[in-house]
Amino acid sequence: MPFFDLEVQTTTHDPYSTVNFNPADLQHELRQTYLPFINITDEHFLSEHERFITDDPRVRSSITRDEHDAATSNDDDDEFYYLISSFYDIRTKIDQLTNEYDVLQRKIASLLPHVWSFSSEKIESGSYCGDNVYLKRSILYEQANFDRILAKEIDDTLKQLRTMIYQQYVSLKYQTLWFKMKIDLYIHNLLSNNIITKKLLHTIEILFNFQRYRTRDNFFYIYTRQLLKQTIDLVYKSGNYDQTLFIINHVLRCPPGINQWATNFVRFLIPSSFEILCSSVYIHYVAHFLATLLFPIKNRDIFLQNWLGENGESVPQLPTTPSASNQQQQWMLIDADGQERAALLRYDTLNEDDLIAILHQFNLNYLMKVLFNLNEKQQQQQRQPTYENTVRILAILDLFVEILCRGFDTYSDSQYKQFHKHIGKMIRDCVHVCRYYVDGVLQHLDINDRIRLRDHYFAYIYRSVENIIRQCR
DSSP states (O other): OOHHHHSOOOSTTOTTOTTTOOHHHHHHHHHHHHOTTOOOOHHHHHHHGGGTSOSSTTSOOTTTOOGGGTTOOOGGGSHHHHHHHHHHHHHHHHHHHHHHHHHHHHHHHHHHHHHEEEEEEEEEEEEEOTTSOEEEEEEEEEEEEEOHHHHHHHHHHHHHHHHIIIIIIHHHHHHHHHHHHHHHHHHHHHHTTOOOOHHHHHHHHHHHHHHTSOOSOHHHHHHHHHHHHHHHHHHHHHOOHHHHHHHHHHHTTSOSOGGGTTGGGOOOOOOSSHHHHTSHHHHHHHHHHHHHHHSOOTTHHHHTHHHHTTTTOOOOOOOSSOOHHHHHHOOEEEOTTSOEEEOOOOSSSOOHHHHHHHHTTSOHHHHHHHHTTOOGGGGGGOOOOOHHHHHHHHHHHHHHHHHHHHHHHHTOSGGGHHHHHHHHHHHHHHHHHHHHHHHHHHTTSOHHHHHHHHHHHHHHHHHHHHHHHHHHO
8 A cells, every 4th residue: 555545644734735735836945946057938948049049040159150250240151061052052953954854855755756647648540441431440558747847846855955964964963073072071071080169060050051941852961961960970979968959959940851860860868877867967958958849949930941932932721711612622630549630731830740759859768767766787776765865856857847848838739639648648657657756765754754755746746737637628
């Protein structure tokens, strides 16, 4: 039987009494005692992240800006931007030539059957013989007709194809190889020293910027994302917390569909011990990692202005009051629980699959094992359960729950129902593991610590359940 049921309930310390139980005050007490360095308000959070990301994607952020760049207003003069932008322009021209080549080929294919045409002709002739009998002879033959106008048009089209291939396409191919060689050499020099420099971070910044340009050339995306993987691997290998948050901020400002190529660029750094997890530096990192994923993404529309189009194409939206014909043609998706999901086509925000894939990078199960000493490798060095450690764990879990619940408000549209379920599951997992841990710790405490710990635990449960119920409503 749980220890809570054996506890003698008194009026003075009744956890359900509105006089003695105030979850907000208990939360404030935990924050001021164990997490005074945490401030996750919108104003403070966004102001801190201004050094990771800028309002203008063409301008360096403070984390990538060198001292000699302070007096420079134009950030497009650096070597790598010139190389990658030239590579992009050439690949775009190749794509345009390829489309023109396909158009001319289709034109020739449509004209060829009409250059030669065949028609059946009939010749008849007759006369009277000596016996005054009229005789007639008919000859059937097939006549071939050659259309010189169409033949000349095909010849002119073939000349255009030859000019396109030998004078433009081949030249652009050589330019592509030349710029690719220069870019590979540039990246090799950056990675050869295994040192993270502002120049390397700015290179990542530029590569992410070109992921937001729209092009039909898949080779450009494949190649630049290979470069991103090489550079980002070095950052996660020997970088600090701020540099990893810098990468995550750029991933969240890429076009929808990042779960297909950029999920591996979002990596959660896990602690090796309970002491590291409870340190102020790591808790600050975890809070900002979650807040970056679940808080509103600042200036996402500005970063995607090149991807949406130079003329500002409007984002497709479903009508608020669809007509009867639209209602009949609209598809309705059904999730695994039988709930209806509206099939929305959105370009100005991330897809639900993107958010779920990124949220799964937050390794909550590993953090639970470290917090509650559940790792098999640490069984030989079991921590003695104390009031201070347990309340500190409650403060950390309460911080996780508060940030996770912000995801409900940030992504409140109906298309994010599955994402809400994933957030709710994380909150429930925290509550379930904490329930049995606190129950065991209470057996080793005196009556005063037992009452205080129980109050903090019920306050944590109350806030978690309240947020889930509020979202269900």
